[in-house]
Amino acid sequence: MRAKASATLAIVVATLVAIAAVGCRDERVGEAEARRAPTVTVAGEERLPSWTPPRIEVTRENAQALAEQADEALMGGRFADDDAASLPLFMALRDYAPMRARADAGVRNSIDGLLLQARQQLGQIDEEPDALARVRHAAAVLRVVALERDDVQRFLQQVDRVEDGQRFSELGEAALARGEVGETGGEGALAWFRRALALRGSDTRARQGLAAAESALIRRAEDAADREDYADAERWLSLAARVRPEAGAVAEARGRIAFARATRIGELRDAGIAALVQPRDGIEQARGHLAHILRIAPPADPTATELRRRIEFAVHYGLFVPRQRFTDALKGGGRTPTMVVIPYGDFTMGAPRGEHGASDAERPTRAIHFERGLAFSMTEVTVGQFRRFVDATKYRARSSRRGYSMVYDLRSGNFVRRGNVDWRHDYLGRPAADDLPVVHVSAKDASAYAEWLADETGHRYRLPSEAEFEYALRAGSRAPYPWGTGTPPPGTGNLTGSGDRSPTGRRWQNAFRGYIDGAWGPAPVGRYTPGRFGLHDMAGNVSEWVADCWHTNYRRAPRDQRAWVNPGCRQRVVRGGSWASAPEQTRSAWRSGLDADTTNARIGFRVVRDL
Structure with missing residues (x-):
């Protein structure tokens, strides 16, 4: 220079x-x-x-x-x-x-x-x-x-403006040191720095002062965010954004605060989910974390929705979600049958007046509310699954101890008693494949299998109640059949159809007109289309034992989903149609009572697990 x-x-x-x-x-x-x-x-x-x-x-x-x-x-x-x-x-x-x-x-x-x-x-x-x-x-x-020189006087005027700008910047810096940013007007730091810039737009000191004032407002926003007062943080950021609209400092600060906010919300969500597994007060802890999220989260934040949904599921499903499939490990090796979580809800149990084929045994109807979801085995228990139970426990089923069971006779088309038939045999008395539903089991055999699962897993496995079975079978339908009315759609299940033929050419005398499923006798489990809850063969294949004792009607029945049990009862309830059931016996409300020791080629069972 x-x-x-x-x-x-x-x-x-x-x-x-x-x-x-x-x-x-x-x-x-x-x-x-x-x-x-x-x-x-x-x-x-x-x-x-x-x-x-x-x-x-x-x-x-x-x-x-x-x-x-x-x-x-x-x-x-x-x-x-x-x-x-x-x-x-x-x-x-x-x-x-x-x-x-x-x-x-x-x-x-x-x-x-x-x-x-x-x-x-x-x-x-x-x-x-x-x-x-x-x-x-x-x-x-x-x-x-x-x-006296004009050029000198013009220069001195320039210097005066610079000096005025310096004084204004000093006043701004002093105001800023006192915390008087002046974000809402008045004689705060912002006003002084802007006066300096009005005199000389390139004034670096004043520009730095504006940046410092902006930083002070951003710090207030960050302090508010540290207190989790994000509404106040946004207010300070909005004020800071007016200081230097062309700068990116506010956008960066907003990003930092948004990231910290999202991180905190995520921590609360994780803490809420972790609390759900606590045996005591876990739900209340999770609800507390949800309330915290709702206080600090933006409107319609998906994290709050997610945790609320998890809490609702925990209340009604434990650690599961509706329609989830799972198995539990057995202590002795292997897994339980595949279970499907069905949703909680309400339904009207029984047959209304005027339903074709209904009887007084299915009335009076009553409203049943399910407070929690429930896990049903996706299919009937199979021969292979029952075999694992027998091998592990040396259990002797009723048909094995008695030495006979009821099988289907191809020549006469009737069910007859045959010796040396037990759970290892099919509907004709021949050795059964492992993927067939186990038959020739009594209600007590079915309960013994469920109790074994409970001992092996530490979870409450049991037979379903009548109310649970009908709720799962209907799957939200109020019609006579799970699929509605009339002939079932193709692939619905192993039912009696007019198009079915026995190995000897026999036809059903009472069957669904125009329906054919390609089976005579029980079919391998899971072959047909599942119902709306994801369960197979609820209305067909084999009828199933449930936990209730037989009562001739629903008068004085429990008002909830519990099984209706009398100590020492000899008759148990059978639910769901089978491969040999008349159409009326395939209705959702149909029920029958049999001696608990009954075994034949038409009755099997499935299990449920409490969540």
Whole structure:
């Protein structure tokens, strides 16, 4: 910068050469009278100190040396730095007559150089920390030595504006230190910084002040977020966004706060889910975490919806969800039958008046409410699954101890008693495949299998109650059949259809008109389309034992889903149609009572598990 100023001032060289030949006088020049200029002020406050030229004594002996020193300082751009600068030296030399002309030219050139240099430094005050101090010094000098010049007055006005801006920035910084940001108007920091920028739009100090004010508002937002007051945080961010709309600081802060908020919400969700497995007060703890989420989460936040859903599921399903499939491990190895979680809800149990094929045993109807979901085995228990139970426990089923069971006779089309038939045999008395539903089992055999599962898994496995069976069979339908009315859709299940044929060519005398399922006798489990709850063969394949004792009607029956059991009852309830049942016996409300020791080729069972 100084080299540039020196180049600009090279025009003074010719004048200096011309004056150099002027002789010197013997007379001693009196000391130049100190000139005192008024102090520069802005709005009544002292802004710039007065400048007094240094006292330099000029004599005949030193005049030439001082003139040469002044020329060198002028060429070096050192105009008013100290008593060795060009301006004070030339001003002193003006009082020495032999040097007056040369000194007057030097003073003019020094003023021109100082003004040029000061203007350059004024443009650098935002980049160079020391530039403003040099400008202030130059302005103080110029006010003393050249106040009458128009260009100097214009420069001093510029300096005044800079000084005003500096004062406004100082006031803004002081307000900011007191916490008076002024975000809602008034004489806070923001107002002062904006006044400074109105004077000079490039004012770096004022711009930095605005950024500091913005940061203060952002800090308030972050403090509010730390208190989990996100509404207040957003209020502060909105105010901060008005300070420097073009900057990205608020957007970044909003992103940080949103991330921290989402993280906190996620922590609460995880804590709520973890609480659900606690045996005591887990649901209440989870609800507390949900309430916390609802206080701090944005409207319609999916995390709150998720946890609310998990809590609802925990209340009604434990750790499961509706229609979930699962198995439990057995202590002795292997797995339980595949279980399906059915939803909780309400239904009307029994057959309404006027339903074709219904009997008084299916009435009076009653409303049943399920407070919790329930897991049903997806299919009837198979021969292979029952075999694992027998092998593990050496259990002897009723048909094995008795030595016979009821099988289907292909020649007569009737059910007959046959010896040496037990659970290992099919409907004809032949060895059964492992994927067939186990038959030739009594109600007590079925209960023994369920109790074994409970012992092996630590969970409550049991036979379903009548209410549970009918609820799962209907799966939301109020019609006579699970599928509605009339002929079942193709693939519904192993039912009696007019299109079915026995191995000997026999047809059903009472069957669903136009239906064919391709089976005569029990079919492998899971072959046909499941119902709406995901369970197979609820209305067909084999009828199934349930936990209830037989009662001739529903008068005085439990008003909930519990099994209706009398101590020592000898008759148990059978539910669901079979491969050999008449259409009326396939209705959802159909029920029958049999001796608990009954075994035949039409009855099997499935299990349920409490959640």
